[in-house]
């Protein structure tokens with residue numbers, strides 16, 4: 630098949646993002662501070678600024694029972710579910726379908742006073758990865774979102790300030806084998822979700838406002854999204 634112009638960038642970005650997501654917080658360099666915790670969910674951030682703008686890298690680890698990594702990534706990647714769980718979304722369109730596992734999105738997010746409204750244009754790629762720790766274990770699944778350009782939608786030419794983001798959702802499924810002679814149910818499943826994101830807000834916004842938004846929005850987003858996947862899959866066959 631002929632290669633798409635973005636393919637080399639996608640391949641490279643996925644490799645880098647997946648290897649960083651696999652690292653524990655300790656290995657990920659210093660400066661990570663735990664800023665939110667709720668049951669099995671732990672959220673860390675590093676305070677970083679570029680040209681006076683807050684670009685705090687975020688790393689969240691969450692363990693959710695009853696779902697698989699494929700189901701988590703499937704509901705994160707596919708546009709038809711996004712309005713159900715992404716509460717800050719005002720509008721979303723798929724600008725390009727590069728392949729069945731790679732889409733280009735344009736999203737506008739609801740304005741956060743007093744910052745101006747933001748939009749994001751990014752490619753999104755879903756991929757299954759071999760489980761290096763346990764060959765016969767369930768595969769690892771990942772979705773990587775990375776800002777890109779599109780000739781028809783140059784940054785900052787309308788009402789929105791263009792954000793620049795890199796996001797990696799990495800999911801590792803664990804199956805606790807059921808008792809002899811009993812069939813596998815969702816009670817035997819758990820999924821370790823690692824969510825990494827770096828969002829450059831694109832234009833100036835007060836650091837205090839942005840940090841308050843992230844502190845409020847990210848825990849809400851991950852809890853709401855994972856609850857959504859559990860609810861969507863609870864009466865359906867398990868998707869490994």
Ligand SMILES: CCCc1ccc(-c2ccc(S(=O)(=O)CCO)cc2)cc1[C@H]1C[C@H]1c1ccccn1
Nearest residue numbers: 715717738747749774792796830842843846847850
């Ligand atoms: C000034 C920055 C505004 C702003 C721009 C962009 C995003 C954002 C975009 C994409 C993704 S995602 O993980 O790729 C899922 C697809 O939507 C998450 C977050 C969030 C915020 C801010 C609105 C806040 C927020 C933070 C966390 C989660 C959701 N929203």
